[in-house]
Amino acid sequence: MASAKPASGEDSLIARYFRPLATDPGAFRLDDDAAALKPDGDDIVVTVDAIVEGVHFLPDDPPDTVARKALRVNLSDLAAKGAKPAGFVLALALRSTDEAWLKPFAAGLGEDAMQLGCPLLGGDTVSTPGPLMVSVTAFGRVPPGRMVHRSGAKAGERVMVTGTIGDAALGLAILRGGKIHAATDNAARELLVGRYRVPQPRLAMAEIVREYASASMDVSDGLAGDLTKLCGVSGISAVIDLERVPLSGAAADLVSRGIVGMEALLAGGDDYEILCTVAEDRVEPFAQAARRAGVSVGSIGTVVAGSGAPKFVDKAGRELALERLSYSHF
Amino acid sequence: MASAKPASGEDSLIARYFRPLATDPGAFRLDDDAAALKPDGDDIVVTVDAIVEGVHFLPDDPPDTVARKALRVNLSDLAAKGAKPAGFVLALALRSTDEAWLKPFAAGLGEDAMQLGCPLLGGDTVSTPGPLMVSVTAFGRVPPGRMVHRSGAKAGERVMVTGTIGDAALGLAILRGGKIHAATDNAARELLVGRYRVPQPRLAMAEIVREYASASMDVSDGLAGDLTKLCGVSGISAVIDLERVPLSGAAADLVSRGIVGMEALLAGGDDYEILCTVAEDRVEPFAQAARRAGVSVGSIGTVVAGSGAPKFVDKAGRELALERLSYSHF
Numbered sequence: 001m002a003s004a005k006p007a008s009g010e011d012s013l014i015a016r017y018f019r020p021l022a023t024d025p026g027a028f029r030l031d032d033d034a035a036a037l038k039p040d041g042d043d044i045v046v047t048v049d050a051i052v053e054g055v056h057f058l059p060d061d062p063p064d065t066v067a068r069k070a071l072r073v074n075l076s077d078l079a080a081k082g083a084k085p086a087g088f089v090l091a092l093a094l095r096s097t098d099e100a101w102l103k104p105f106a107a108g109l110g111e112d113a114m115q116l117g118c119p120l121l122g123g124d125t126v127s128t129p130g131p132l133m134v135s136v137t138a139f140g141r142v143p144p145g146r147m148v149h150r151s152g153a154k155a156g157e158r159v160m161v162t163g164t165i166g167d168a169a170l171g172l173a174i175l176r177g178g179k180i181h182a183a184t185d186n187a188a189r190e191l192l193v194g195r196y197r198v199p200q201p202r203l204a205m206a207e208i209v210r211e212y213a214s215a216s217m218d219v220s221d222g223l224a225g226d227l228t229k230l231c232g233v234s235g236i237s238a239v240i241d242l243e244r245v246p247l248s249g250a251a252a253d254l255v256s257r258g259i260v261g262m263e264a265l266l267a268g269g270d271d272y273e274i275l276c277t278v279a280e281d282r283v284e285p286f287a288q289a290a291r292r293a294g295v296s297v298g299s300i301g302t303v304v305a306g307s308g309a310p311k312f313v314d315k316a317g318r319e320l321a322l323e324r325l326s327y328s329h330f
Numbered sequence: 331m332a333s334a335k336p337a338s339g340e341d342s343l344i345a346r347y348f349r350p351l352a353t354d355p356g357a358f359r360l361d362d363d364a365a366a367l368k369p370d371g372d373d374i375v376v377t378v379d380a381i382v383e384g385v386h387f388l389p390d391d392p393p394d395t396v397a398r399k400a401l402r403v404n405l406s407d408l409a410a411k412g413a414k415p416a417g418f419v420l421a422l423a424l425r426s427t428d429e430a431w432l433k434p435f436a437a438g439l440g441e442d443a444m445q446l447g448c449p450l451l452g453g454d455t456v457s458t459p460g461p462l463m464v465s466v467t468a469f470g471r472v473p474p475g476r477m478v479h480r481s482g483a484k485a486g487e488r489v490m491v492t493g494t495i496g497d498a499a500l501g502l503a504i505l506r507g508g509k510i511h512a513a514t515d516n517a518a519r520e521l522l523v524g525r526y527r528v529p530q531p532r533l534a535m536a537e538i539v540r541e542y543a544s545a546s547m548d549v550s551d552g553l554a555g556d557l558t559k560l561c562g563v564s565g566i567s568a569v570i571d572l573e574r575v576p577l578s579g580a581a582a583d584l585v586s587r588g589i590v591g592m593e594a595l596l597a598g599g600d601d602y603e604i605l606c607t608v609a610e611d612r613v614e615p616f617a618q619a620a621r622r623a624g625v626s627v628g629s630i631g632t633v634v635a636g637s638g639a640p641k642f643v644d645k646a647g648r649e650l651a652l653e654r655l656s657y658s659h660f
Contacts, residue, residue, distance in 0.1 A: 011559075028479065031563045033407045033547050034470075036477050037374040044367040044374060046451060048467060050421040052458045077363045091380040091421070091465040121376060128382045130460020135421040137378060137467035144369070150362050217363050229341075233361045 010125055013097050017106035024087055024119035035121035037086065042141035045083040049073045049220075050091075053131035057197070058175060063101045064108025065197040066134065071112050073220065074138035075201035076272040080218035082148040082210030083140025085118035085203065091135040093128040116203060146210055153215035153234035153277040159301040160213075160286065162202050162273045164248040165223050169268020170260065171196030183259045188250035195248075199272035204293035209276055212286035216276035224266040225326020226275055227310050231303075234277075238310035240301035242320060266312065267324050277303050340455055343427050347436035354417055354449035365451035367416065372471035375413040379403045379550075380421075380465035387527070388505060393431045394438025395527040396464065401442050403550065404468035405531035406602040410548040412478040412540030413470025415448035415533065421465040423458040446533060476540055483545035483564035483607040489631040490543075490616065492532050492603045494578040495553050499598020500590065501526030513589045518580035525578075529602035534623035539606055542616040546606035552597040555656020556605055557640050561633075564607075568640035570631035572650060596642065597654050607633050 019030050026036045037044060051073065053059055057066050071088060078085055090109075094102075113119055118138065171192035173180040184192070202218075209216050215234050219226045223245070231237050242262055247255065254260045278286045283299055290297045301310075312320040349360050356366045367374060381403065383389055387396050401418060408415055420439075424432075443449055448468065501522035503510040514522070531548075539546050545564050549556045553575070561567050572592055577585065584590045608616045613629055620627045631640070642650040 032411075032477075032480050034375045034377040034411045034413070034477065036472075037376060039369040039371055039373065039474070041369055043369065045364045046367060046419055046467075046469075047364040048419040048421050048452060049454050050423060050456050050465065052423055052456055052460075054459055055457055081362075081364045083364070089376055089378040089467055091378050091467075093380060093382055093463055122378060124379050124465075126380050126382055127385055128461060128463065129384055130382075131458060133423055133458065133463055133465075135380065135454075135463075135465040137376075137419055137421075139376075140364075142366075147362075147364065147366050149358065 009097060014125060017102050018120065018123065021106065021110040021113055021120040024121060026087065027119065027121045030122060035089065037139060041144065043144050043147060045078060045081050045140040045142055045147050046137065047074050047077040048135065048137040049077065050133060050135035052133050061197055063105040067105045067109035068112045068198050070134040070136050071109060071118065072199045072201045073272060074136045075116055075118060075203060076199060076218040076220065078138060078140035079202045079206045080209065080216045080274045081140065082146060082206050083142045084206055085116060086139040086141050087119050087121040088136050088138040089121050090123035092123060092125045093133040094125065095128060095132065142210065148209050148213055148216040150215055150217045150230045150233040153230060153236050153303050155236055155303050155305040157214055157277040157279050157303040158283050158299045159238050159240060159303060160278050160297050161223065161246065161275050161300055162205060162295050162297050164246045164251065165271055165273065166251045166265025166268050167192050167195035167248050168270035169265060170251055170254065172270065179259060180254065183254060183257065184250065191248065191250055196270055201272060202274050202295055205274055205290060205295055208286065208289045208293060209274060212278050212282050213276035214279065216274060219271040219273045219275050220269060222267040222269040222326030223271065223275065224312065224322050228325050230275065231310055235307065237304050237306040237308050238301050239304055240310055240312045242312050242314045244298060244300045246298040263320060263322050267322060267326050269326060339427060344455060347432050348450065348453065351436065351440040351443055351450040354451060356417065357449065357451045360452060365419065367469060371474065373474050373477060375408060375411050375470040375472055375477050376467065377404050377407040378465065378467040379407065380463060382463045383461035391527055393435035397435045397439035398442045398528050400464040400466050401439060401448065402529045402531045403602060404466045405446055405448060405533060406529060406548040406550065408468060408470035409532045409536045410539065410546045410604045411470065412476060412536050413472045414536055415446060416469040416471050417449045417451040418466050418468040419451050420453035422453065422455045423463040424455065425458060425462065472540065478539050478543055478546040480545055480547045480560045480563040483560060483566050483633050485566055485633050485635040487544055487607040487609050487633040488613050488629045489568050489570060489633060490608050490627050491549065491553065491576065491605050491630055492535060492625050492627050494576045494581065495601055495603065496581050496595025496598050497522050497525035497578050498600035499595060500581055500584065502600065509589060510584065513584060513587065514580065521578065521580055526600055531602060532604050532625055535604050535620060535625055538616065538619045538623060539604060542608050542612050543606035544609065546604060549601040549603045549605050550599060552599040552656030553601065553605065554596040554642065554652050558655050560605065561640055565637065567634050567636035567638050568631050569634055570640055570642045572642050572644045574628060574630045576628040593650060593652050597652060597656050599656060
């Protein structure tokens with residue numbers, strides 16, 4: 001991003017909407033070709049996630065929620081890796097410079113950047129004839145060598161997950177209309193759609209994950225598929241108690257009425273919760289630390305030796321058959 | 331990017347095409363949610379540039395050149411800032427997983443990453459119903475506080491530029507057919523189209539720019555517009571000798587035959603050369619150091635006090651009227 005005198009359309013757009021967000025000294029007021037991150041002895045953790053109109057968000061989603069989601073899905077990765085946010089850069093592909101869209105987009109982005117402690121460092125704004133796309137690369141800091149990996153889960157450990165699972169998938173289903181929309185009241189709809197549009201990255205968990213978890217990732221593509229990935233990289237498997245997978249009241253209600261099945265919630269994606277494994281004797285202090293940080297955690301199953309896909313078992317001991325594990329783009 | 335067992339389409343795509351490129355230990359074989367950059371006391375310089383099908387590259391451009399361009403336009407920024415490449419992350423939006431496109435794309439990216447010393451650290455692959463988009467965030471290292479800025483140019487300094495200007499704009503014009511295609515032979519076409527498709531980032535100049543330049547940026551949107559930006563941020567103006575703007579033989583031939591005017595070359599964009607200012611008494615050692623590094627540099631004008639747009643003056647002292655200064659997306 002760059003300013004200019006006389007300003008081109010792109011430059012005046014940046015000056016108007018994005019410069020006010022670039023409060024970090026390393027952003028150089030977006031007046032330069034690049035930003036600078038100062039070393040402080042920590043490792044810099046880097047994550048990138050792009051969201052595409054019609055794929056990750058809907059054309060009529062409020063622009064401020066599109067901005068928040070683009071940033072927050074990246075902050076969710078940082079939290080799961082045990083990292084504290086340090087800043088982000090943005091690549092934004094727009095069809096036009098529509099002020100009615102850009103103004104709330106930038107306002108939402110700025111609010112989140114401030115509140116979540118992750119300043120805008122730089123970016124690139126380009127035109128596209130196609131769907132809007134927002135690509136964020138976010139940076140976090142961890143003490144040297146302390147990034148928490150997907151690998152490292154060991155047999156005997158407990159599988160832990162923050163928050164509740166499946167709400168965002170239900171929110172998306174509500175926005176698309178159909179039976180889940182018909183089966184929910186306004187309060188449930190608002191909660192579930194909110195979970196789809198504006199994830200809550202578990203930043204307060206970063207240090208706790210670093211302290212207690214052997215392996216960790218965020219749940220973005222669906223609990224079943226993401227746990228399968230964690231198991232694959234760790235070289236282990238897992239058995240999950242379906243009953244213990246934490247659900248919101250709204251989701252539990254839909255399941256108990258037979259309107260949705262657990263498999264849809266487990267494979268739904270967009271949860272942005274933290275999935276991690278913790279040694280049995282550390283589960284209690286881990287859960288206490290999480291509670292003190294204001295985050296609920298559930299102990300949903302056990303890591304077991306083996307290389308098969310994790311099993312999801314109901315209270316009668318029956319294994320749930322999952323036709324698909326998670327969202328895949330292709 | 332993440333691996334999984336069983337692999338989803340997205341995961342197998344990543345394992346197949348991109349894992350072989352992720353040779354840096356901080357990439358964790360693309361098995362994780364994030365990468366890690368180790369601190370070494372240097373500042374981390376961060377730049378992001380996205381390229382969109384139909385805007386920055388053409389639908390029938392060879393896939394390997396699309397990959398190379400996406401990486402190289404970012405490395406050009408790093409070189410202009412005086413930074414040495416340290417790695418990059420990639421956000422790739424694809425309509426489908428077409429092997430005939432992805433295989434050469436990944437091969438080109440891998441070759442460039444290796445040859446230009448900038449390893450793939452991570453990425454995100456998403457589906458899009460629209461045009462392909464490749465967004466690269468690249469990292470470089472500079473000694474603390476030594477990133478070279480757009481600001482800092484002082485009256486009396488010389489305006490310097492590497493390589494030749496306007497070739498890529500001519501290459502694009504040739505690909506679009508019309509009078510420039512008709513007016514060039516095969517050798518000229520190949521050279522000019524090559525300059526459009528595969529920029530040559532001036533990595534060998536990074537240390538030299540750091541040593542000698544007061545202000546620096548890369549020429550990506552057109553020399554006229556980019557110099558205007560540098561002047562604006564530095565709070566100065568400039569007078570450029572049109573005759574001294576370095577042109578390739580092919581470009582000079584088209585100008586001398588009256589087929590293109592200088593203004594098209596100055597506003598064309600996609601040059602990916604370095605534009606910088608150097609104190610008068612340091613121009614000769616700067617040019618010598620560049621020559622030793624295998625890069626030609628031209629001294630094209632003088633920084634002057636003032637805040638107006640830079641002037642482009644011919645040998646008769648007439649100022650060239652520029653209708654547009656550079657490419658702008660909006």
